[in-house]
Amino acid sequence: MHPEEVDVIVCGGGPAGSVVAGRLAYADPTLKVMLIEGGANNRDDPWVYRPGIYVRNMQNDGVNDKATFYTDTQQSSHLRGRRSIVPCANILGGGSSINFQMYTRASASDWDDFKTEGWTAKDLVPLMKRLENYQKPANNDTHGYDGPIAISNGGQIQPVAQDFLRASHAIGIPYSDDIQDLNTAHGAEIWAKYINRHTGRRSDAATAYVHSVMDVQDNLYLRCNARVNRVLFDANNKAVGVAYVPSRNRTSGGKVHETIVKARKMVVLSSGTLGTPQILERSGVGNAELLSQLGIKVVSDLPGVGEEYQDHYTTLSLYRVSNDTQTTDDFLRGVKEAQQEIFQEWETSPEKARLSSNSIDAGFKIRPTEEELKEMGPEFNELWNRYFKDKPDKPVMFGSIVGGAYADHSLLPPGKYITMFQYLEYPASRGKIHIKSANPYVEPFYDSGFLNNKADFAPIRWSYKKTREVARRMDCFRGELTSHHPHFHPNSPAACHDIDLKTAKELLPNSLTVGIHMGTWHKPGDAYDPKKVHDDIVYTKEDDEAIDNWVADHVETTWHSLGTCAMKPREQGGVVDKRLSVYGTENLKCVDLSICPDNLGTNTYSSALLVGEKGADLIAEELGLKIRVPHAPVPHAPIPTGKPATQQLR
Template identity: 25%
Template structure:
């Protein structure tokens, strides 16, 4: 009997090793530096929106080892409460990178504050939770600017739509929410089994009932299927909220916390990646390792890369890390004291951002801000604290300027393009970058500006006690900027120059958007709860008045993109259609920095879609097959391939648990 038990022990030990040979990494395996492996198949730089989504999908294959390196830690409990993102924001805290731009000459010489999430989950943990998708015309325009590349069809709306749905589990709104806000939706446009929960708040402030009828009164139709590829018109946005407990659903809670035990994933917190290590002995650059450190002056460590290093740092940190690693514009690297490994002039250029400002009024009815300020029992309820601003409208050029105005502006924009490319461009005089500027500019002018895609977003803000604010935000700025390092330290913030309002069309679009915001607030039935205008005030009437005011008050809508744009290399592109950095064999970028144009959308939903597509591309790259037989190699070995869904992996873990239970029974019987 003893020999049988020993045989059973050996069998189970061998089987367990085959099932999970990755040193028994457990779910949510946050590790210290001394517990790291020497090497990982995939090292993901940044545990934000895209980084955690990608880590989850890649680690579904038990034959891969995955490491995520995140500069921040785990966020406070308040990030789980949707409304607290407005009432008790973590902006200007340890959970915020707290960036600011260089002075903006065309924005009254101001420096603009650019918050970005510095915690696990990144900006998905601190943002407004809008899950607004791009318009299909925008996604297909993205395809068009890379159409000269092989397999460009991978970035068409039809493919991207599936990835967007794959990322979410949609739950229809409650009856009370529908009754109050008159919300419409199409369940067929949503996913049913993805990691991120998508729904509407459990409570809607009474004045939200006025939003859609008022938009219709001023000529903005309501949109009953804003998630199906056409975002034009007015609607209430789907939010990243878990309706089972009315908490924020973000990349950590959705993609990581739900992983089964035994996941082959390590997450290293509170360590900043300092650079990627490269080998060039075989011609092009191959990433061999990633360096990181917990603080300036602290010991720098590294791990080896077996398959790929993947940058998921976002539109600021990804170009910064590439430049620190010696990949970027030659003049920038040399000035910062970084050895040039690859002169790639597009790194950090083509930067685009949504600019926002609001028209505020006194409120005749309690806002969410008033309810929160009251301190009542209801103000502390989960239903109330699930309320986030979600009334929006995307208005096209014809709505803003009229048909004749669109024709005149379009002609002027196109005639001005050559002079703007040379006099302003993206702040770079590199010929490749200027060609990319022209490509992006022309795509926006010819394919988006003249379509029904929203040029301005109008938002309904009810968070300030005693006030109702109707905001406007430009969605397709022709002004492009750049990001560049000034030193060779990852702990020194890069310079950020979005070149706000450097193009006259951006000023005109914002001005007309703000005029429309004022018009919406003055129309019935919303005007029944709107009082006197607080800002900019009734003295702002003429175009010159508006222009002066918005230059002094416009700021970021928190949607920077395009600083590592997916464009042909000869146009200042940084990544190809497979998200691989030009001139490297195994470095990819998966975050908002790769979008060649900014969308009339909030960036979270498209970034989730991007991460889902990236995971599919990477799995396909390594010829996925279900694991066959055993693999007794060291965890650092990358010789095996395979793909395995999360459900299949759970079944393997379940089988392992059954075997261990059988072993326990054998011990009880025989000993």
């Protein structure tokens, strides 16, 4: 039973919303807080807490109900006629319950670029430390060790991680023991993960901030499988409650069945970059012209709502590796013996099991050299001079290695693989999202804007070349899976080469039947030594065009949406002020990544948590509360035994 009136309503149980709800409820046991989440409860869900099965949660196959998939309303000429698809988490904990669990942090200048009082990196470092339970050695003072969010290397590190670091160093990317220190923008490291090394479990926001509080207090009310339709205002534009509906469409005769909950003190929107602007518009906050066309009463005319959508872009390329390389391929392709063995490991010793890793064990941040900039074209060079040149802490691209093929294994030839991810951290392209109806079940107009600024092609093309050079120099390298690379002319020196399956009986570790060395085929039986690879591949103009076409055909979201309710002056298209209050309203705040006025070079879970911590502080201050931080991490929910080891991926 939920009360019909509470003090604070938090709309959305993603990372930021979980932080706000949990921190406020824990700060004052007499404060009634209600958290409304569109997805299911994540508590004790083995498909959530076992880190190594995250790939299943990313599938759009009709079985997965942990994500909502937004598709471009129109075909994009920038994507050669494709429609991009952007999944958003549909589960308590948001992306933290289903993401890749990669721990990175934004650069100091990213926060300083917000140009907002109270939001500089110096202001935010104490909150970064407050949320972290950092379980690695550190040589700087930016990490925290007593917070609720565990960060570690996970249960295992695959040997290909060290191979990757050595090969990266060979092309001029230095090793670092911490490139998440807010300042390093060119270096490679063993990549940390949101995994608790003591339990092997994923460290999600709902477990850390919501379940832990509900275990010890009774003032936090949780409503899952409910979608907030709109905010309720009084005659003075003060938020006084919300109306929510079942997440699944249960309309009858065209009517939407709403449930009303009143809020005595505050309504907080935390439904994400794609959800929050839709709630605002259905509530009468947004572009007055659009709202009037839809018959929605205008509460506050804010044309910036739903605009300036941003993301990070990724491409991935697959490489063959030797048969003795440790990968997750047999597990992912459904080999029953491999799955049973790996699930049994978890049951026996989860903190050491292979399932207590995401198999993304190493990565880098990189910036181009002066020579490389000369080849990246005028559009990107203009962006470089304006945005990157004088900010040496900003990486242009991320790269990471996955010990296995991140692909549909039913379509892959036999063998073992590594996947190279390339991530564009600060795209110049922008998109938008707007409602098409006051009915919450009607799909919105959505334009991801992917690659609609030409400046974004050059850095992705450059990073593909860099990760390819790293792969060629790895000891385990045995060729490119050509179906997952650009279509170069066969006579080009840049042409990709796969192994010859007719003559290669096995991908031997040291004596390849067929191999590649500096673009030249070896004779059968020759040993392949990638350490002898000294020369980078030379690409022609036609080769660059092939890469750009491949990028347009394959670039995807990294699930890092932000920016549609920007924190900046109202006259500049802003939606919220420095205290996250929505312009033209009272007692209404937005606390999620939609408030970012500029991009953040990071996997955004860390930033969503940080925005949540900042929002919790601001709201607590206005309510006359003080955030309580235990001397030890907030107690977590009991660790269940999980489902039987024989339960397999499907």
